[in-house]
Amino acid sequence: MLRGEMGEAKQFALEIVSKVGDAVGADALVPIKSAHVLAHYSSLHDAGVDVLERFSDSGGKFAVPTSVDPASIDLQNWRSFGIPEEYARQQFRLCDAYARMGGMRCWTCVQYQVCNFPKQGETVAWAESSAVVFANSVLGCRSNKITAGMDVACAVLGMTPRFGMLLDENRRATVAFRLGFKELSDLDYRSVGFFIGRNSGARVPALLGLPASVTSDQIKHLGAAAAAAGPVMMIHFPGITPGSDALSEATNGGVEEIEITRADLEDVESDLNQTSEKPDLVAFGVPHLSINELGELARMLEGRTLEKGVKMYAYTSSQAYDMAGRAGISAAIERAGAKISHSTDAEISPLKRLGFNTVMTNSAKLAEIVSSEGEIKMRYAPQKKIIEEVTG
């Protein structure tokens, strides 16, 4: 394509995607069927606003269906969460740029449960590490973990460099984890994922011994924890992952097998528990809760009231938020003194700025990310135990 014919935004996108392709030794740029881009000001900063506006001001439009990750604030009710005005203003500049480029304003990290539905075998360019694991492991799509800035470039160009998880030879399982027990709590799924992330290194893991009752929500949290703890982009779940019906197919031969024991999960729990102090915030929904999970939370909160001095936020997509409102789920959660927050997420909110010091969660991903900053102390426990501790 000649420079002039392409338009400035596409030319800029091509420049970025080509340079990255060269850096990783990609043999070609290949078309994508969908994209997912990052939108939270807390991590994109003012530099991210400059990048986005460079694309949108030069006429950039997304070439493929492109869903947008959560913002750093609840885009509807941000004032009620105590967000400073100037912080909100910068976040809305990011949002406006995405709107101008034609992004799906879903503001969620679980786009695969909400609005972005590629089919098996398709190549996509998704940012958001937990969604990348879900795409490769459950949907049977091919995606690398696309980095901020590159995500927008791929979406504008409609292409991505062919390397990494787009290539057959890099998708085979090269280490197998086996569960040494049958019963798993909500926390166990996250701890298992975290253990896999910590112990896979650069290898592609398979997980054997999951109960047949496992839900897509549980896999979502397992994959998110794995991706937060290590460079994992795909987990083979035999019987679930397309093309991975048996371990032999996933591996093409023998691989190291690692048993996951109860003691391993206890180690993860003690690692992610930095204090026994009472929390000032309880956060559920990293990644975003589905409508089913919101319903389950409402049932667990029935007849209970949140204690003074502690806030409880459940994070979800705008779509599930609307549905929860219509189904009476929001009212049930609010009766207990908790709040549903949509279009944002705890790990990308300015928690310290909002005055929180100790946060309790059942999300290994949240516990890992927040604790690495060292400003806020984390506690990690099953949802039921958390609710029993902070409600009367």
Next chain:
Amino acid sequence: MKPKVLRGRGLIRGSARGEALVSQKAFTFAHGVDPSTGDVTDVRSDMKGMNVRGKILFYPFGKGSTTASSWFLETVRLGNYPAAIVTEGVDLSAVIGSVMAKEIYGKDVPVVSGVPRTAYASVGTGAAVTVDADRGEVTWA
């Protein structure tokens, strides 16, 4: 003393001189560097408390959030960025952040990869380092 040379592959062209800041651990700018100061804040980093501004930054691999490129770019916007980055594996965040640094702010941050971490200890934090990414060379005295 005769200068010593390490060879890698230049991913982003250009040259830079500065003091070495060396890590043996996987590193990320995301939640790991305060862009307003350049201080390393990641409690798991062996560079915690040190400052990346103007340094030749050595680390074996990237890790963590895909937003790292934007955290890196914010250090560029605020003038607290490293002079060059040297890694063992390709860190996509360093590559993209550096491409954007040039495109958006007109700043050069050369990136060289393929330099094994086993060599970092002999360079050592504080050494005077020259990076020539066009030739893929890292030289120190």
